[in-house]
Amino acid sequence: MVKKMENIEKSKQKTGYTVIDGHKIRNYFKELDPEIKIAMLKKMYEIRHFEDQTEQFIIRGQIHGTCHLYVGEEATAVGAIYAVEKKDYITSTHRGHGHCIAKGANIDIMMAELLGKKTGYCKGKGGSMHIADVTTGNLGANGIVGGSIDIATGAGLTCKIKEKGKIVVCFFGDGAANRGNFHGALNMASIWDLPVIYICENNIYGMSMPVKEAFNISKISDRKFSYGIEGLTIDGNNLVEVYNTVHHFADYCRAGKGPVLIECLTYRWKGHSKSDAQVYRSREEVKSWMEKDPIPGYREFLIDDGILTEEEDRKLEGEVVGELNQAIKFAEESPFPDPGTVEEDVYA
């Protein structure tokens, strides 16, 4: 039995505002067209099925190296990216497939990249940890934990200097929040009022290191005090709450009020990477978080609200499966890169 989240109930209230971690935030979600609400559900399905398929490819050895799956965290990427505009930039993480899909990447080309094919986003030179699509504003996943934090800050500087009105959404994990560049970048963004929404996806573990052992504070968002910026901690598995919060602070950033630090509490269902035996956590713990699956909670909410029927939902998920099958076919049938291209693309 899937638990419905309290905050989803709250967001159904008639009032136009909700209070999230002490911040009065407008219920922007309520004002959305039903098609967009359904599109967000579809995106979460896309990520879930894409990752399930990716896991299969890993098991079969068709994806080599390493790979980090986003299963269980879908509401954070989808809620946040839908709350900003298409023209805005994002930087992704070590666990980057979800952000890439939410930002609108073509899953055929993505899957081809994971299989190391010539037709992939990076012509087979990047793989899972380096997928980027600069033309759509996705400045890339990163193989270095926290590697994107200062790159996002630099994109924020570009927005401030010459692309006024654009903002940056910078995703990173709890592990990255203890990197030195987290401090350097957030401090710089705060002194220059850069339009960057820093989203810390606190999924409870940095590889095996539990957050409660890696931090001496109970809320990562409390680091906002060091930089004199706004910050709060929200339920990252509640798409509505993520959407409303990020929308609220996107307006704030666009108005030139500076950066913000949003901590999204979530959980990764799968191991850190393919080689993780998960000895550091219990089955019970994983199970308890699986009961807080962001997808059914949101789906039930749409059905209860009369936006979607059970039948339409099944059709929607069916479409996603069909599209994924097409992506698998495309990726598997695509050629590998010509070995002769190995030294191409080093320099512009």
Place this chain on the structure above:
Amino acid sequence: MLKREITYLEAIREAMQQVMKKDNDVYLIGEDVAEYGGAFGVSAGMLEEFGKERVRNTPISEDAIIGVATGSAVTGMRPIAEIMFSDFITIAMDEIANQAAKIRYMFGGKAKVPMVIRAAGGGGTGAAAQHSQSLEALVAHIPGLKVVMPSCPYDAKGLLIAAINDDNPVIFIEHKLLYKNKKYIQHVPEEIYEIPLGLADIKRKGKDITIVATSLMVQKSFEVADVLKNESHIECEVVDLRTLRPLDLDTVLSSLEKTGRLVCVEEACSFGGYMGEVAAQVAEKGFDLLDAPILRVAGKNCPVPYSLVLEQEMIPNTERIKKGVLQVLNMA
């Protein structure tokens, strides 16, 4: 008409000013680059000329300086990031080696990172181990980076303009002892000009032996060449690589066709140093041109020491270069 002569430092400043006047996407970012004018005064007066937005003072956060420059470069700016001492590039090594250098390749050629990292390198200032290093080999090793080390004002201006206009991350290492020394002033044209990256320069012609060097070691090699000419009528050809990566091996090989003898001079510690790469490539591609084994004259294999007596022992001086040249000529 009297030709204008300026210092190395003034040439670097003029390059930045002239490009920034033409291109609004170019900005300077670094520690104390605004009111203070940079630790060595390279950007003095630029704040007044371009304002705080484009001459951007930062906190002491080398990693964030390079990371922010990288992020802004990927999104369309052309930053010049100043790292006060080249030793401090190690603090930003993730941003340099894992991010800026690799973004283009990792993304399959679909992004570019047009940025320059300017840093003051080299010793001879008595500043000891963490303010005197020559770390060019660390960065020249990494595909995706270009590395430039000018030896004189004329080259400094033309190479820096080319570096800023280049669409790749360029590490531009300036030598502290070249900045203000009047001995090295030179005529530098007032107009804007570029010296292409990856083009070495035969700075002094000679038929007996080739000395390959960069930065301050080019100037020291001139002194040695003068002495040897006067003392023994030896004619040294001095090849200034100017750009370490890409390396212009052709110019080195064509010099060797004439001289058949090679001494490589570098200030950095010899072990794993850049000139080892030059020597290896010459051995691979020009072995038949050589009449004698290649010799490297380089820094001793220790950190740069504090005491001036020790520092002078560590860094190659004209005596050691001269001795090396005579050894390769079988005249030692």
